[in-house]
Amino acid sequence: MGLDDRNALATLRAAFTGPDSDEVIGRIFTCWFALDPEIRDLFGADMTDQRRTFGRVLDWLLGEFIAQRADEPVSLLAQLGRDHRKYGATKQHYETIAHALFATWAAELGELWTGPVEETARDVVNLIAGVMIGAADAEGGPAWWEGTVVELHRVSRDIAVVRLILDRPLDYQPGQYVNVQVPQVPRSWRYLSPAMPPDPEGRIEFHIRSVSGGMVSNAIVDETQIGDRWRISSAHGGLEVDRDGGDVLMVAGSTGLAPLRAIIMDLCRFGENPRVHLFFGGRYPCELYDLRTLWELAAANPWLSVTPVSEYNTDPPWAADYPDVAPPRGLHVRQKGLLPEVVSSYGGWGDRQILISGSRAMIAATREALIAKGAAAQRIQHDPV
Missing domain, CATH: 1.10.490.10 (Globins)
Known part of the structure; x- marks a missing residue:
């Protein structure tokens, strides 16, 4: 048989x-x-x-x-x-x-x-x-793409923004993820999501958070140098917004913002879009590292609204060593609490397309909380965990 x-x-x-x-x-x-x-x-x-x-x-x-x-x-x-x-x-x-x-x-x-x-x-x-x-x-395409690190920004104690220029442009859909190899840890790969739509000149941006025991993520955050050569695989994943599928809820935990940010930036190409409400969460206010960019996007696009969320109300002492992430006035008031609890406190969002991105635990907790409030499981998208 x-x-x-x-x-x-x-x-x-x-x-x-x-x-x-x-x-x-x-x-x-x-x-x-x-x-x-x-x-x-x-x-x-x-x-x-x-x-x-x-x-x-x-x-x-x-x-x-x-x-x-x-x-x-x-x-x-x-x-x-x-x-x-x-x-x-x-x-x-x-x-x-x-x-x-x-x-x-x-x-x-x-x-x-x-x-x-x-x-x-x-x-x-x-x-x-x-x-x-x-x-x-x-498969007729290349096995990998190579690129050079041209910018490195340490935006928090364990978060870095890295920008590269690829030797040749990489085609991907906003919201997808790629596999990355860095020179500090040869033969080890890590999945990262581009934080911007594909660029015809080969520019690409990644947001990386170091994690306990994560050799590649720790090496990227602590050891990356301008001029480093990275190797990047072809893209995978299917996070997307159906522009004819109704309004959208996005939930981003820490650097899980990257794929959702790429989708939002891509939506900015269109004159009309469904309403998008993004909850962006971190442990401390200082870890909401990209609020200024989100403020600029929301200011220029009335269909986008952003709610910052932090587990704690105040920053730790080490926050003074990193850039101030507070945006000008205009975003929703920052909420305090765990991201799944804050998001679900607004209701079940049952009428929305729902995209969740972040840690495995955050995705599972947010999905469970939303379903418990009435969200349809089939309308919830996230990358494989």
Whole structure:
């Protein structure tokens, strides 16, 4: 039965969802590197994030296969195949990871490794490898773009705004995200969202917040220098505003502002737009780093309104070391509280298109709060978490 055998698919999925799932995923990579030792050089020193992401994607794919849904898995695998060209991935690499996955399944399942399960496992690995290889071979564009850092602004203790000029323009939709590699952490990539629409001259801007344990984000905020050369992948994601789809609620936590800001700036090209209400939140007032830009956009576009939100009313002492972010009069009065609570206190926003961008926890909390107030889940957009 292969991919139609839901029981066999559930057995395969269970091998990676138990208490030892991290160790099992680690054994897949150990097997892969034994089959193809050179592949290890394509990864950074710390592979924790790669293993975790691999496990999440595999779990999601098997869940979709169990539900007999194929369109989204095939679309994701094709996207990954195109995107993984930036790592130097080849057909051989996909074939060896397929062998490693198959062998690890066989070893882990033991007596559960029956004929039907083996057949299903073979179909799963063949589908994964085949779609990714085919998509990579069919992609005619470059595997990556390179650019030079031309401006660096440390706007808060752990937030930086970085502007680059790319060697050739990158085509993307406002609201999408790209994968970025910086010279300070070679072979490690981090997803960032451009904070402005695509520019025909190759200019691009990113907003980055350093996070605990985040090698790439910390390196960008603390170590970036003018003249650094960055490598950027093709764009992914689907955050967007339907200009004929009614009014819009946007919720941005910290540097999650970037993709929503790009969408707003793109909307400024049009004479008429749906009303857009943006809530922009941070821990302290001083971390609302781009309020002046938002004030300028709102002053020139009557369809845009902005409500600043901070968890605390006053700034910490270290705020004096960074630029004053307070805008001129004109924005809504800053609200105090947690962003999900403040936004949902205004109601369910059930008549709005809703876009949320920020940390995984903020997205989940905001989405849950809005749905509890009556917002339609199908009208809520956010990037994969």
